[in-house]
Amino acid sequence: MSAPGSTANGVPHLDVDPFDMNFFADPYPTHELLRETGPVVYLDRWKLYGVARYAEVHAVLNDPATFCSSRGVGLSDFKKETPWRPPSLILEADPPEHTRTRAVLSKVLSPTVMKGLRDRFVAAAEERVDVLLEKRSFDAITDLAEAYPLSIFPDALGLKPEGRENLIPYASLVFNAFGPPNQLRQDAIARSAPHQAYVTDQCQRDNLTPGGIGACIHAHVDEGAITATEAPLLVRSLLSAGLDTTVNGIGAAVYCLARFPDQWRRLRSDLTLARNAFEEAVRFESPVQTFFRTTTRDVELSGATIGEGEKVLMFLAATNRDPRRWDKPDSYDITRRTSGHVGYGSGIHMCVGQLVARLEGETMLSALARRIAKIEITGEPKRRFNNTLRGLDSLPVTITPA
Structure with missing residues (x-):
């Protein structure tokens, strides 16, 4: 990591690689450097602009006309290179196309639909806790954070x-795949054929159970809201959005509550804090660390001039711990007012799976807190390295029944 240099347009340059294994292992010192160097920085390694403070990230997320998604929310610029898969109609689209397809997902994942699913989710959480209480010692990622959503x-x-x-x-x-052409991206794409084939197949109308959320998406084809080609792509959007945020969010929450027993005790004494405990874990750990936008015109952002067609990397995790926005940002506090965090993004592209993630996170933490007195970490947690996500691969724990 080198000291910042400067350029004619007043944007400091940094020699940091936000896709390096050392950065993934401990991103916090670099997050601080990015925030404190300036409101906008230039990262020479990948020739892109970076924003890590709350005000600038929020501004970029909420101006889709200037900072577009249709040219890719990763490092690849779809105007200059072919995407590795057909672009997402939600994540990698701009209005008016995005508005039309997003409206369909908002209907099939409405608060009313979530309310209808709640009893099933609660029952599944209780069943999972039954299994965990029998085991006493288990891996909180495989046996809990992954097993419950799956x-x-x-x-x-x-x-x-x-x-x-x-x-x-x-x-x-x-x-x-949102990252640069590093080893992580190359290996993931090289191994992807069976996963892609499975997902493509599962998203077809004939393969989905009648009455499920996937079938409801396809039903919008009959009403003319979307085309038969678009429907499987929308189901595909939910497959990734509805799982990764939840798995990493629940993993983050359990990791936080095991490390901060005072917060666990606080949750046990007031189960209504379950949703906020999950939400604060999403802010504190930021399972989705970064996303890109591309400028559609020359723009000035906090005194920095950015030209048209430039990639801008938003450090969501750094934003979620920006002391300009949060009091004691490096503390996990389940009574904190978490509204405004960008763990799910902000604006028109906010994560489509967030209602699912919140419902699963709340029901799981509530079930755990009601029946478990203590969670202890009993082995070395292992990180799962990913160009965009931050989460654990393994978290050995032992629980004590209430």
Whole structure:
């Protein structure tokens, strides 16, 4: 990491690589450097602009006309290179196209629909806790953060039972592909054929259970809201959005509550804090670390001039701990007012899976806190490295029943 240099347009240059393994292992010192160097920085390694403070990230996320998504929300510029898969109609689209397809997903994932799913999610959370109480010692990632969403969300979507082991590798692939052509991205794409084939197949109308969320998306074809070509791509959007955010969010919450027993005790004494405990874990750990936008015109941002067609990398995780926005940002506090965090993004592209993630996070933490007195970390946590996501691969824990 070198000291910042400067250029004619007043944007400081930094020699940092936000896709390097050392950065993934401990991003916090670099996040601070990015925030404190200036409101906008230039990263020489990948020839792009970076924003890591709350005000600038929020401004970029909420101006889709200037900072577009249709040219890719990763390092690749779709105007200059072919995407590795057909672009997402949600994540990699701009209005008015985005508005039309997003409206369909907003209907199939409405608060009313979520309310209807709640009892099933609660029952599945209780069943999972039964299993964990029998084990006492287990891996909180495999046996909890992954097992719970996989036991409930694919059913809600209407997926067949076979082949679901492809779901998490597929989500991991999607988020690795947003990064540069490093080893993580190359390996993920090289291994992707079976995962892509499974997902493409599962998203077809004939393969989805009637009455599930996936079938509801296809039903909008009959009403003329979307085309038969678009429907499977919208189901595909939910497959990654509905799982990765939840798996990494629940993993982050358990990791936080195990490390900060005072917050665990606080949750146990007031179960209504379950949703906020999950939300604060999303702010504190930021499972989705970064996203890109591309400028559609020359623009001035906090005194920095950025030309048209430039990639801008938003450090969502750095933003979620910006002391300009948060009091004691490096503390995990389940009573904090978390509204405004950008863990799910902000503006028109806010994560489509956020209602699912929140419902699963809340029901799981509530079930755990009601029946478990203590969570202890009993082995070395292992990180799962990804170009976009931050999460654990393994978290050995032992629980004490209440």
